[in-house]
Amino acid sequence: MLEPIISTVDIVLLIIQEDRLCVTLSKRDKEPYANQEALPGGYIHAQDDRDCLDAAVRILQQKTGLLPPYLEQLKTFAGAARDPRGWSISVVYFALVDADLILSANHPGLTICAVDALRRLPFDHNDIIAAAVERIRNKSQYSSLPCYLAGETFSLPRLQKMYEACLGETLNKVSFRRKMEELGVLETVEGQTETAGAHRPAQLYRLKSEFKNQLKLLVRGL
Amino acid sequence: MLEPIISTVDIVLLIIQEDRLCVTLSKRDKEPYANQEALPGGYIHAQDDRDCLDAAVRILQQKTGLLPPYLEQLKTFAGAARDPRGWSISVVYFALVDADLILSANHPGLTICAVDALRRLPFDHNDIIAAAVERIRNKSQYSSLPCYLAGETFSLPRLQKMYEACLGETLNKVSFRRKMEELGVLETVEGQTETAGAHRPAQLYRLKSEFKNQLKLLVRGL
DNA sequence: TCAATAGTGTCTGTCAGACAATATCGG
């Protein structure tokens, strides 16, 4: 007969804080690795969850109290060595959200850590986060993905900072604006500007409603 | 307690035949859907397989008799509705291989079908194949992926046909050659040419050994 | 010599990035 296999969902919830890409960690309440910080995750409940995305949404709600505007399956990590309890499968999702939403929700047990300053985490969670960072880096080059990190409304300079934090490099301002225009996922919030000091205020934008849950791709990257 | 979850690996083995993207199907030897054609797949053996990739290689060997030069995790399909036996997880890999290798191996129970002419398949295998096709289309735009469909040595015109079949569109010959040069994954097989009729023979190329198992990406796509 | 495909050289419109000018705020 087949051995039972532990089936879980883990989530890499990414945000931008102080222009750096950060991951949200949750204090584990059970063994193994109780009280240590790790990716939010949990068992798949075959009775309750219709599919993996269902499970991801449920777990995200339980562990962070919010439902991010972007959620996508990343990759599945499985094997005999990654969990001390034995052979396990973890279907990993990655989620993006505006950092302010996490801070204002103030859910207990959460910590935020820059992805390039992580300590050693339980299981293979360092590998998982590395895979998520690679994915977001890739997709940020040719899609509207980082828009989900910027909140409901945002200025183009702020959005450019999101892209730059994802990509880990500065971008040409003129090209960036041209590309955002080309993407066509943004609309201006008429009459709304962002004042941030002794200088000209920036026009605010938001995602067009038809792109609220749909990535748009560029023919040629940024 | 947690319900047991069926854990399997399925494989989308893609080839190019007559300039069309095709998938390799295997006749199922067990219920459910016994004797029907479906994606080659099987249970994860927690005792034998160290991880999912291990399981994929084993299953591919059992069902097709070969080890393709390219194998990558595609996505995980899971849920209550996809398998009549109940909640199941299928970690899906996609593989690429030269069509001639499949034909010469002549493994029993295999059939080849163009991806745009598939009948209704068991489980959610139509969805899975659609996801694989989308992935290969995407990656073919900016990587050396289709090289794995062309065999050990091949001419540039033949490789261009591989790219065109993957992308579903014809490409500019001059640009294609420039891009292959830019990719830098190919080397000429000195003195070897491909004669294919009453015209100038084509120079043969092969993947440089350092790229035998590693994709190379273009800064800007084709 | 012809038909057919391989392979190469050149031109041109398009586009990314550089540069710079203008706009609008607080002080």
Added chain:
DNA sequence: CCGATATTGTCTGACAGACACTATTGA
């Protein structure tokens, strides 16, 4: 008015695609 950042206009080098020319084979 000044410093600072937003926003827009223009120029230029690089490159993708179009076109056309040369190369090499079988018949």
